[in-house]
Structures are given as C-alpha cells and as structure tokens.
Amino acid sequence: MALSKQTAGPTVERDAGAFRRKVAAVVASLRTGEVISYGEVAAEAGYPGAARAVGAVLAHPSPGRELPWWRVVTATGRLVPGHEAEHARRLRAEGVPIRRGRVPMKR
DNA sequence: TATCTGACGATAG
DNA sequence: CCTATCGCCAGAT
Helix, strand or coil: CCCCCCCCCCCCCCCCCHHHHHHHHHHHCCCCCCCEEHHHHHHHHCCCCCHHHHHHHHHCCCCCCCCCHHHEECCCCCCCCCCHHHHHHHHHHCCCCCECCECCCCC
C-alpha cells in the first residue's frame, strides 16, 4: 500500500482488541503449574513493554471467556493486589510454591 | 486529539 | 528487604 502513515511503531497492530485477543491466547496456553510474569505475557503476545496493559486485560475478563489468570504474577512474584489469598490458594492447588505471599521467581 | 488510568517493571533510597 | 518514583503501553473518557 502507498499511504498508511501509521503511528511510527508502537505496535504494528492497530486493530482495537487485537492486543486483548493475543494476550488471552497466551494466557490460555499456560499449563497447570506454569507461572509467568505480565511482562513475559506481553512479549509472548508480541507487545514487549506492555506488561501493565496485560494486567488491564486480566482485570476485565470477557464474559464466557475464562482464563487461568492466577498463573500470571509480577516479575518479582507478587500476587494480585486485593486477591492474594485466593491467588495463592489457586497456585498452591497446582503445586506452585508460595513463600511469604509471593512466588519464588528464578532469575 | 488530549488526558487520565492501572492485576507492571526497573531503579534509587 | 521495603517503599517511593519514574517510565511504558493499550484502553477508556
């Protein structure tokens, strides 16, 4: 195409909702007991640096579209603010070790 | 189009 | 190890 000024790079994808769709796919692919950070999800989805936006997606789940949100934690192993008890419970149920209310993240 | 928001991340103190 | 601050992003207003 000749035109498309395109906003010079932020994402390459300009379809509203594409981001959410990609994030949902990555999270849905996580297996039992597998834990990754918001930043990793963003990178896997093709939006490096959009960790914060990933949190927004998991915070507003689409009706009928259930995702294993508990398998996503912060880079330091922090659990979801305000839902730490349930978050920890779900992870433990899958065999994920919790130390001091946080997941011992390697690296 | 401009501004604000937030289930983040890295760094400084 | 903890809190405070700044930087980044997509979505909502």
